[in-house]
Amino acid sequence: MSDPVTLRREGAIAVITVDNPPVNALKHAVRAGLQKLFKEADADASVQAIVLACAGRTFIAGADITEFGKPPMAPSLIEAITDIDNVSKPTVAAIHGTALGGGLEVALGCNYRVASKDAKLGLPEIKLGLIPGAGGTQRLPRLIGIDKALPIILSGNPISASQALQDGLVDEIIEGDLTAGAIAFAKRLASEQLSLKRASRMEDKLTEFRKNPEKFNEVAAKAVGRNKGLKAPMAAVEAVKMTLSVPFEEAIKRERNMFIELLVTDESKSQRHAFFAEREATKVLDMPADTKSREVKQAAVIGGGTMGGGIAMCFANAGIPVTLIETTDEFLKNGLAKIRTNYENTAKRGGMSEADVEKRMSLIKGAVGLEGTKDADMVIEAVFEEMGLKKEIFGKLDKITKKGAILATNTSTLDVNEIANSTSRPQDVIGMHFFSPANIMKLLEIVRGEKSAFDAIQTAITVGRKIAKVPVVVGVCYGFVGNRMLHRRGVQADRLVLEGALPQEVDAATLEFGFPMGPFAMGDLAGIDVGWRIRRARGERNEVADTLAEAGRFGQKTGKGYYIYEKGSRTPIPDPEVEKIILDASAKKGIKRRPISKQEIIERTVYPMINEGARILEEGIASRPGDIDVIWLYGYGWPVWRGGPMHYADTVGLKHVRDRLAHHAKELGDKSLEPAKLLDRLANEGKTFASLASEMKKAS
Numbered sequence: 001m002s003d004p005v006t007l008r009r010e011g012a013i014a015v016i017t018v019d020n021p022p023v024n025a026l027k028h029a030v031r032a033g034l035q036k037l038f039k040e041a042d043a044d045a046s047v048q049a050i051v052l053a054c055a056g057r058t059f060i061a062g063a064d065i066t067e068f069g070k071p072p073m074a075p076s077l078i079e080a081i082t083d084i085d086n087v088s089k090p091t092v093a094a095i096h097g098t099a100l101g102g103g104l105e106v107a108l109g110c111n112y113r114v115a116s117k118d119a120k121l122g123l124p125e126i127k128l129g130l131i132p133g134a135g136g137t138q139r140l141p142r143l144i145g146i147d148k149a150l151p152i153i154l155s156g157n158p159i160s161a162s163q164a165l166q167d168g169l170v171d172e173i174i175e176g177d178l179t180a181g182a183i184a185f186a187k188r189l190a191s192e193q194l195s196l197k198r199a200s201r202m203e204d205k206l207t208e209f210r211k212n213p214e215k216f217n218e219v220a221a222k223a224v225g226r227n228k229g230l231k232a233p234m235a236a237v238e239a240v241k242m243t244l245s246v247p248f249e250e251a252i253k254r255e256r257n258m259f260i261e262l263l264v265t266d267e268s269k270s271q272r273h274a275f276f277a278e279r280e281a282t283k284v285l286d287m288p289a290d291t292k293s294r295e296v297k298q299a300a301v302i303g304g305g306t307m308g309g310g311i312a313m314c315f316a317n318a319g320i321p322v323t324l325i326e327t328t329d330e331f332l333k334n335g336l337a338k339i340r341t342n343y344e345n346t347a348k349r350g351g352m353s354e355a356d357v358e359k360r361m362s363l364i365k366g367a368v369g370l371e372g373t374k375d376a377d378m379v380i381e382a383v384f385e386e387m388g389l390k391k392e393i394f395g396k397l398d399k400i401t402k403k404g405a406i407l408a409t410n411t412s413t414l415d416v417n418e419i420a421n422s423t424s425r426p427q428d429v430i431g432m433h434f435f436s437p438a439n440i441m442k443l444l445e446i447v448r449g450e451k452s453a454f455d456a457i458q459t460a461i462t463v464g465r466k467i468a469k470v471p472v473v474v475g476v477c478y479g480f481v482g483n484r485m486l487h488r489r490g491v492q493a494d495r496l497v498l499e500g501a502l503p504q505e506v507d508a509a510t511l512e513f514g515f516p517m518g519p520f521a522m523g524d525l526a527g528i529d530v531g532w533r534i535r536r537a538r539g540e541r542n543e544v545a546d547t548l549a550e551a552g553r554f555g556q557k558t559g560k561g562y563y564i565y566e567k568g569s570r571t572p573i574p575d576p577e578v579e580k581i582i583l584d585a586s587a588k589k590g591i592k593r594r595p596i597s598k599q600e601i602i603e604r605t606v607y608p609m610i611n612e613g614a615r616i617l618e619e620g621i622a623s624r625p626g627d628i629d630v631i632w633l634y635g636y637g638w639p640v641w642r643g644g645p646m647h648y649a650d651t652v653g654l655k656h657v658r659d660r661l662a663h664h665a666k667e668l669g670d671k672s673l674e675p676a677k678l679l680d681r682l683a684n685e686g687k688t689f690a691s692l693a694s695e696m697k698k699a700s
């Protein structure tokens, strides 16, 4: 293998180039090469300045995370960066693509940074439950100030080159050839013989905070936001705080130790699991590797209601022209108006410019009638949830749409195979299940029908990514993966309330677990009337929910549901009237209410979801436990530091989950809580869902 780091000369400038495709990750050979060549260039009297550049599509995009957890190999990244920092000549990092994590830390070890204008710079470690571990928490605040550095470190989000220039993280934006620009920059430095600018020795940006520690706490609290109490954000704040009082060399050692301590936390393990699971979720095990996507240049969405409007926005946001189709001019006008209002609200909040609103609206055309789908390469149907109507529409689409167009349905509950069979081209039919609000929620369940062609699946994945979704391929069953599992939680939440808990207790335990919202607050948001109408049609009854609905308490939209909402507020306030309705419901059903612990609430709401996840795996509806985790992380706000339901089950132990489910099933005489076969087997064999994932991979 050729050397991943090389040195060449451009007159008096040494150009060190990293070439380690695909993203120039900092594997051992890269660290060693950097250390060796910077030293070599420093020792060469004819070199006046050094440029660090990268080949390929990006600057160093980060550490090699496959090396995490393996025995460390010298030089460590800290050692390599320290040696770069100690070079006695001007050093310039030339950044294109993304300088992330360890990559940015290397750039911070140089005296100057120049960047191409579309470059992005960031420290994403926090997203893996870690902190920058090679000086990032020390050099960045010293270079750009604590108030600017903390949000970068604590959000993990990259900033643009122009923002970096404003912040002082980048010294110049280079138009045209980056390396040539960086060499010219280095030549200027050499000729002007300026003193070296080492972030590690800079103190001036810290003085204000040293004088006023209260200000540090304020800035830190703001940057931490909702992540208070999580280990990595707390460690990041502590690390940055060291810049105020701990000498740089000592602080670097402590930062490293904090990084190592975080590596073994459940939080970080969960976040790293989520990271890899997301990348795996679109790998369809039986799909030939050379499967190509069909081209999608034009889309159509049928139905301009809640979902259709949001889906059309996703296409417009990605620059793909889309036709929104309704049954009448009036409905169409309403649908388009809602989309415009949505964009304008974003513009009002400063999220986009007025010009952007117009640009996106210009990509959304309206049409009445299905003829409007005839030029589309992908059609997404989002009409009422009625099988008869959907079959009629797909039958017509079969006659109207182009050969090879993807015909997708956004159904939540209907059988995608039955819909596909109402056409003469079931191979082109697929489910694309968006989540509400469709323009915001990241999850996209791609429902593979029994006849869906591989290239149709691949197209749905590619388009899903293009419109900024996280696609996960699943099979056909009632509710698919996410809602099928959610249903199990809902059943138990309702029972808990009848047995003795109050909605606010169930919601509080759920919030404490890490969800952004509890099941009852979620019910109020979605509307209690939706389920009530469905149950009425089926002759079923949910005592509490239906009594609320009958009293006109539909949830947030009527200002009252399981909670009361003050005008204009979304904050749920517990209501004694609801407590009375609940007590009456228990009495009516002859249930003697009892105190219910937080632990029972979690075991009864979270474990049944895991159990259903196991059944979903048994049936092959999901291909990997990680896929289920991704669905819950992106579709339902599962806390990322708990990794998703299946990963979480592994952390508490499958035997424990199985035993507690069996216990509750027996105590309550509730057969739906009996452990799934797969869960039982894995628990008996002392295995985990992660080990099952490896078994499944080997078998494929």
Ligand SMILES: NC(=O)c1ccc[n+]([C@@H]2O[C@H](COP(=O)([O-])OP(=O)(O)OC[C@H]3O[C@@H](n4cnc5c(N)ncnc54)[C@H](O)[C@@H]3O)[C@@H](O)[C@H]2O)c1
Residues within 6 Å of the ligand: 302, 303, 304, 305, 306, 307, 308, 325, 326, 327, 331, 381, 382, 383, 384, 385, 386, 389, 393, 410, 411, 412, 413, 433, 434, 435, 436
């Ligand atoms: N609302 C959700 O949270 C959600 C989430 C995921 C999936 N879904 C699914 O998405 C679909 C749409 O749900 P929704 O909540 O947007 O419903 P909705 O009632 O808000 O909108 C449906 C729209 O379809 C239009 N429509 C009906 N027949 C039509 C036809 N023949 N041609 C063109 N337009 C027609 C209606 O005029 C209406 O505007 C359903 O299948 C639903 O199960 C809904």
